[in-house]
Amino acid sequence: xxxxxxxxxxxxxxxxxxxxxxxxxxxxxxxxxxxxxxxxxxxxxxxxxxxxxxxxxxxxxxxxxxxxxxxxxxxxxxxxxxxxxxxxxxxxxxxxxxxxxxxxxxxxxxxxxxxxxxxxxxxxxxxxxxxxxxxxxxxxxxxxxxxxxxxxxxxxxxxxxxxxxxxxxxxxxxxxxxxxxxxxxxxxxxxxxxxxxxxxxxxxxxxxxxxxxxxxxxxxx
Amino acid sequence: xxxxxxxxxxxxxxxxxxxxxxxxxxxxxxxxxxxxxxxxxxxxxxxxxxxxxxxxxxxxxxxxxxxxxxxxxxxxxxxxxxxxxxxxxxxxxxxxxxxxxxxxxxxxxxxxxxxxxxxxxxxxxxxxxxxxxxxxxxxxxxxxxxxxxxxxxxxxxxxxxxxxxxxxxxxxxxxxxxxxxxxxxxxxxxxxxxxxxxxxxxxxxxxxxxxxxxxxxxxxx
Numbered sequence: 001x002x003x004x005x006x007x008x009x010x011x012x013x014x015x016x017x018x019x020x021x022x023x024x025x026x027x028x029x030x031x032x033x034x035x036x037x038x039x040x041x042x043x044x045x046x047x048x049x050x051x052x053x054x055x056x057x058x059x060x061x062x063x064x065x066x067x068x069x070x071x072x073x074x075x076x077x078x079x080x081x082x083x084x085x086x087x088x089x090x091x092x093x094x095x096x097x098x099x100x101x102x103x104x105x106x107x108x109x110x111x112x113x114x115x116x117x118x119x120x121x122x123x124x125x126x127x128x129x130x131x132x133x134x135x136x137x138x139x140x141x142x143x144x145x146x147x148x149x150x151x152x153x154x155x156x157x158x159x160x161x162x163x164x165x166x167x168x169x170x171x172x173x174x175x176x177x178x179x180x181x182x183x184x185x186x187x188x189x190x191x192x193x194x195x196x197x198x199x200x201x202x203x204x205x206x207x208x209x210x211x212x213x214x215x216x217x218x219x220x221x
Numbered sequence: 222x223x224x225x226x227x228x229x230x231x232x233x234x235x236x237x238x239x240x241x242x243x244x245x246x247x248x249x250x251x252x253x254x255x256x257x258x259x260x261x262x263x264x265x266x267x268x269x270x271x272x273x274x275x276x277x278x279x280x281x282x283x284x285x286x287x288x289x290x291x292x293x294x295x296x297x298x299x300x301x302x303x304x305x306x307x308x309x310x311x312x313x314x315x316x317x318x319x320x321x322x323x324x325x326x327x328x329x330x331x332x333x334x335x336x337x338x339x340x341x342x343x344x345x346x347x348x349x350x351x352x353x354x355x356x357x358x359x360x361x362x363x364x365x366x367x368x369x370x371x372x373x374x375x376x377x378x379x380x381x382x383x384x385x386x387x388x389x390x391x392x393x394x395x396x397x398x399x400x401x402x403x404x405x406x407x408x409x410x411x412x413x414x415x416x417x418x419x420x421x422x423x424x425x426x427x428x429x430x431x432x433x434x435x436x437x438x439x440x441x442x
Contacts, residue, residue, distance in 0.1 A: 104407060106333045112322070139438075147441045148434075153418070182421040186325060190417035197374070197411040200403040201435065209438035213369075214422065217360075217430035220368045 004029055004061025006054055006076050008037035011093060011137045012067035016041065018141035020048040022171055029057025029080070054079040063089045063164065064126075070096035070115050070192075071108050077119060086125040089161045092116045092188070093132045093140075095195045104196060116188035120157070129156035129165045130188035134198060136208040143211070144173045150211035151178045155187035180214070225250055225282025227275055227297050229258035232314060232358045233288035237262065239362035241269040243392055250278025250301070275300040284310045284385065291317035291336050291413075292329050298340060307346040310382045313337045313409070314353045314361075316416045325417055337409035341378070350377035350386045351409040355419060357429035364432070365394045371432035372399045376408035401435070 005016045006029045016026045027050045028038040038051040050060070058064050058080035068076040073094045077085065096108040096115040109115055116130040131154040132140045143150060152174055156162050166179045182190065202208050226237045227250045237247045248271045249259040259272040271281070279285050279301035289297040294315045298306065317329040317336040330336055337351040352375040353361045364371060373395055377383050387400045403411065423429050 101333070104410060111332065112327050145441075146436045146438055148436045150436050153421075155421075180422065180425050182425055187421045189325060190421045193414035194418045197415045200374075200376075200408045200411045201401065204401050204403055205435065205437055207437060207439060210435055212433035213436050214426065214431055215367045215369045215371050215434050216426055216428060217367055218428060220366075 001025075002027070002060055002062050004057035004059070004064040005067055006057055006064065006080065007067030007069070007094075008035055008041065009067065009069070011140070012065075013037075013041050014137035014141055015065055015067060015093070016049065017045055018172060020045050024048065025060075026050070027052050027057040027060035029054040029076075031076075031079070055081050055084055058084045058088075061088065063091060065091040066094050066119070068094055070094040071098060073115060074118060074122060077123065082123050082125070085123050088126055089158075089164055090119060090123065090126045090128045091132075091165055092119055092128055092130050095133050095192055097195060104199060107193060107196075109192070112189070114186070114188035114192050116155075116185050116192070120185055127156065127158040127161035128185055129154055129158070129161050130185065130191060131165050131169070134191055134194055135211050139209065139211055141172050145209065146211055148213055149175050149178055150213045151180055152211075153180050153182050153187075153191050155182040155185055155191070157185045178214075222246075223248070223281055223283050225278035225280070225285040226288055227278055227285065227301065228288030228290070228315075229256055229262065230288065230290070232361070233286075234258075234262050235358035235362055236286055236288060236314070237270065238266055239393060241266050245269065246281075247271070248273050248278040248281035250275040250297075252297075252300070276302050276305055279305045279309075282309065284312060286312045286314060287340070288314050291315040292319060294336060295339060295343060298344065303344050303346070306344050309347055310379075310385055311340060311344065311347045311349045312353075312386055313340055313349055313351050316354050316413055318416060325420060328414060328417075330413070333410070335407070335409035335413050337376075337406050337413070341406055348377065348379035348382040349406060350375055350379070350382050351406060351412060352386050352390070355412055355415055356432050360430065360432055362393045366430065367432055369434055370396050370399055371434045372401055373432075374401050374403050374408075374412050376403040376406055376412070378406050399435075
């Protein structure tokens with residue numbers, strides 16, 4: 001498959017590298033065609049990795065992954081262009097957190113809304129899936145780096161798009177049953193707001209390398 | 222110890238019964254002195270259980286637990302009275318969820334705020350601890366009903382008050398190391414907003430009888 005990865009930060013680089021390792025081709029998109037971060041990433045990864053503008057990366061990808069900072073995601077996707085994104089799966093990994101007022105941050109979306117829904121409204125012909133935003137980048141692509149199987153959450157309005165994302169996650173080692181489909185895209189309100197707890201926990205456990213494992217009474221032996 | 226439990230619903234009844242089983246005395250407070258729910262609860266529990274108005278229950282308790290519905294909590298605590306609550310530990314178990322617009326609900330507090338902080342602002346001489354609001358009532362008092370040790374979160378501005386709540390939780394079987402102190406009371410913004418994810422998960426796992434277990438990379442064998 002060909003993936004367009006929008007964003008050159010740790011999340012974009014980690015996902016991009018993992019996709020190439022899985023045998024996919026990745027174009028990493030940035031605000032400028034010759035972005036220092038993406039060019040360095042592509043040089044390091046080698047075959048299968050390329051770079052371009054947001055628009056070029058989105059055009060390249062059969063699936064587009066939004067790895068930009070949440071407060072800039074709509075601008076990045078606008079730069080990619082609605083025509084280019086039309087009918088494509090857009091995996092939204094971003095978190096709309098506003099740290100301008102200090103810690104803890106505030107959500108940068110209104111109550112009763114989410115970044116994923118904003119993207120879906122702006123690009124109604126795209127198929128937005130919210131996923132992976134509840135774990136740090138290294139855990140996204142290597143859940144086996146944690147000593148127990150943990151849970152990850154997806155939601156979206158297109159069942160086929162969610163299936164495609166679920167399959168991608170299982171190739172990275174996520175247990176199929178622990179890719180929890182929360183339902184429609186409005187559940188992104190829940191996973192985006194969970195980031196406040198994730199940040200608090202990161203402070204409490206002194207590391208971003210953690211995740212939650214859902215424990216159910218009915219799993220009692 | 223003497224506890225004042227405000228609220229006659231499942232949470233209040235479950236916590237009240239567990240406190241009496243643990244050897245404490247509990248007065249359950251309601252809007253009226255002779256509330257059918259609290260009177261029936263006290264009759265069933267017997268010795269150690271009594272009922273009264275919100276004010277009587279708050280006066281009775283050395284520790285007061287707010288188990289009212291989040292959208293009514295400030296009114297209930299106002300009825301208890303600031304004089305009565307002064308210097309007492311107030312354990313806020315409630316969730317400010319507004320279901321009036323359907324599902325998923327919205328938070329009934331503004332961005333950058335929480336019910337726990339609202340209570341602390343309204344009663345500045347009380348020592349508010351947010352706790353237990355992230356699990357269903359039966360799990361609150363019996364974490365051993367789940368097949369693995371899971372995590373619970375507390376926060377507040379008074380260290381001694383948090384210690385007292387932590388000790389209470391360990392008597393119910395919560396592992397001390399899994400009572401995660403998230404820090405100051407403003408972290409209640411995080412645990413209250415987590416309820417949106419909790420509700421989504423309840424739908425996905427088809428039961429309220431679950432909790433999350435934090436899995437850290439550094440626990441790798």
